Amino acid sequence: MFSRAYKIIVTVPPVLWVAVFLLLPYLLMFCYSFWSVSPAQTIVHSWNIGNYKELLLKSVYWETLLRSMFIAARVTLFSLLLGYPLAYFLSFHAGPRKDLLYQLVIIPLWVSYLVRAYAWKTILGSDGVLNTLLQYAHLTNHPLDFLLYSPFAVVLTLTHIYTPFAFLPIYAALEHIPRNLVEASHDLGANPARTFWRVIFPLSIPGVVAGATFAFVLSLGDFLAPLLLGGPSGIMISNIVVSLFGAAYNWPLGAAISLGMLLIVVSLLFLSERLEKKWSFS
Amino acid sequence: MATLKDSLTAETANTQPAAGSPLLSIRNVAKSFGRNVVLRNISLDIAQGEFLTILGESGSGKTTLLRIIAGFENATSGEVWMGSEKLDQQPPYRRRVNTVFQHYALFPHLSVEQNVAYGLRVAGRPEKETAQRVAEALDKVKMTAHAKAKPSKISGGQQQRVALARALVNRPRLLLLDEPLSALDANLRRQMQVELKSLQREVGIAFVFVTHDQEEAMVMSDRIALLRSGELEQVATPREIYSRPATAYVAQFIGHTNLLKADVQAGRVRCGTLSWPTTLPDGSVQFSLRPEHIRLAGGPSAPGSVRIRAQVLHQAFHGATDLVRARTPDGIVLVVRTPGGVTVQDELDLEFSPADAIPVRASSERN
Numbered sequence: 001m002f003s004r005a006y007k008i009i010v011t012v013p014p015v016l017w018v019a020v021f022l023l024l025p026y027l028l029m030f031c032y033s034f035w036s037v038s039p040a041q042t043i044v045h046s047w048n049i050g051n052y053k054e055l056l057l058k059s060v061y062w063e064t065l066l067r068s069m070f071i072a073a074r075v076t077l078f079s080l081l082l083g084y085p086l087a088y089f090l091s092f093h094a095g096p097r098k099d100l101l102y103q104l105v106i107i108p109l110w111v112s113y114l115v116r117a118y119a120w121k122t123i124l125g126s127d128g129v130l131n132t133l134l135q136y137a138h139l140t141n142h143p144l145d146f147l148l149y150s151p152f153a154v155v156l157t158l159t160h161i162y163t164p165f166a167f168l169p170i171y172a173a174l175e176h177i178p179r180n181l182v183e184a185s186h187d188l189g190a191n192p193a194r195t196f197w198r199v200i201f202p203l204s205i206p207g208v209v210a211g212a213t214f215a216f217v218l219s220l221g222d223f224l225a226p227l228l229l230g231g232p233s234g235i236m237i238s239n240i241v242v243s244l245f246g247a248a249y250n251w252p253l254g255a256a257i258s259l260g261m262l263l264i265v266v267s268l269l270f271l272s273e274r275l276e277k278k279w280s281f282s
Numbered sequence: 283m284a285t286l287k288d289s290l291t292a293e294t295a296n297t298q299p300a301a302g303s304p305l306l307s308i309r310n311v312a313k314s315f316g317r318n319v320v321l322r323n324i325s326l327d328i329a330q331g332e333f334l335t336i337l338g339e340s341g342s343g344k345t346t347l348l349r350i351i352a353g354f355e356n357a358t359s360g361e362v363w364m365g366s367e368k369l370d371q372q373p374p375y376r377r378r379v380n381t382v383f384q385h386y387a388l389f390p391h392l393s394v395e396q397n398v399a400y401g402l403r404v405a406g407r408p409e410k411e412t413a414q415r416v417a418e419a420l421d422k423v424k425m426t427a428h429a430k431a432k433p434s435k436i437s438g439g440q441q442q443r444v445a446l447a448r449a450l451v452n453r454p455r456l457l458l459l460d461e462p463l464s465a466l467d468a469n470l471r472r473q474m475q476v477e478l479k480s481l482q483r484e485v486g487i488a489f490v491f492v493t494h495d496q497e498e499a500m501v502m503s504d505r506i507a508l509l510r511s512g513e514l515e516q517v518a519t520p521r522e523i524y525s526r527p528a529t530a531y532v533a534q535f536i537g538h539t540n541l542l543k544a545d546v547q548a549g550r551v552r553c554g555t556l557s558w559p560t561t562l563p564d565g566s567v568q569f570s571l572r573p574e575h576i577r578l579a580g581g582p583s584a585p586g587s588v589r590i591r592a593q594v595l596h597q598a599f600h601g602a603t604d605l606v607r608a609r610t611p612d613g614i615v616l617v618v619r620t621p622g623g624v625t626v627q628d629e630l631d632l633e634f635s636p637a638d639a640i641p642v643r644a645s646s647e648r649n
Contacts, residue, residue, distance in 0.1 A: 180383050181387050183381075183383070183387065186373065188400050190400075199389060203391055
């Protein structure tokens, strides 16, 4: 149906792109994760599983990974708690203001991540907007220091940044629910609350799963928020990877952690796809 | 077709709702969306156990009227009463009315069985009673074999039956059906018309059925309410609406007819060269004359009948009869139902009896 030349023009660039910028780096990472570093700071190209052993045995990696997952889990929870009602309101009750409100949710995505992270720094710092305000109102007489450089600051910032990512798929799922199903439910005697739990929520589950996956996966791998706002207690696994590839110059160990993360993320995506399929009926 | 006399005597009684107070009473209901007036001053009573069809073209307001009864829309003015209960302020989930939606609106995440059980579960009926009533309802619509299937796995006709069972299982006092057969193909549609009608007789629940298909309305209804541009043109039995159309619009909308514009002067109707005696007062009048009431005049004409000579313009096969279009010397084109055997260019001698020419109100120019 299509000419040979056309097929080549259409298929070769994306395949090349994926090969050069995705498969090749992963292959390199895979190799690095089985190599090691000599005391003289050179990469030793002899195959061994020493890096993986170190990962499993040293508690600092485990603890950081668990902390990262815990932070990501909280971000996911708060993003859903904020994103779902917002999406529900927009989809079912916003009326003619729907498009405007939708744009208002999207606009923050156009603002640089860094700007938003720094904004939180300005708000939460000991001389920041929030502390100044609290002291001015005499609610406290010294700056609260748990606000910045803490897991709290990281969760807050990441929630702010990733809530639109949780919102979007939920909104799309809600928009796809035929409105006559809601009418049918009312018609059969279900009040709005029952209609929500029996019809609307079940049919929005694929969107919730997709939104939760976005929020969790994106915040699990985040390193800027913990770097800028996390302090020592808010370090996440990606910060360790960054330092291993940078100052510590231990690429093999960094590669091993990265592959471990990749494995976690891929299994999560696989699981979420299964869940979405199970709950989609179109 | 029974004779005119038959239809008048036999059916007039059914024009009024059955004895006792009506089940549902729509009083002076009007509805506008912004500046767009959709319904004007609708008053209509629905009797217990009646099959009433709201018939109208698209945009006539028939679905809006149904949605007002169900509670999905609020009337701009007027009232809806069910017995002594005023429904207007009641949300849909408090009305003892159920709806079969145009596209069925089955819950896609629930099985056929769970769909049918929905209303009973929401009402908090005991599980045992629910299971039994659901089984009966599925049996009634012959869907027991598909009880565990998801709606996406069954055909359109089957979804239709499930939607019906889901509504009827709640034993509503009134069932609303919004063009429920419009998505089905012609054969299945005819079959469902018969099934639906016999099911309605069996359960004895009043049905309000919305359709744009006049044939469907004729086949199924006890009464037809014909809606045009938001106003009721006529509410009557199918037979009466056919044989005694109130307006020119009704006469044209239901079946084929000839509309004759005529003048009445001193007890005689004059329409071109045609003329017959009448008791109508002087003025201009329109008459509806059904094609089957015009006969080929063979031999001596019946006393009092009006004779016309016309040339055949066009002839079309309609199964048992042919429909022939013929022009009289004054240029009036008549549609005539003949047993066949007529060809184009033939000169025909036609006749009709004046009693079959029904005076109708001219329909105002709306839309």
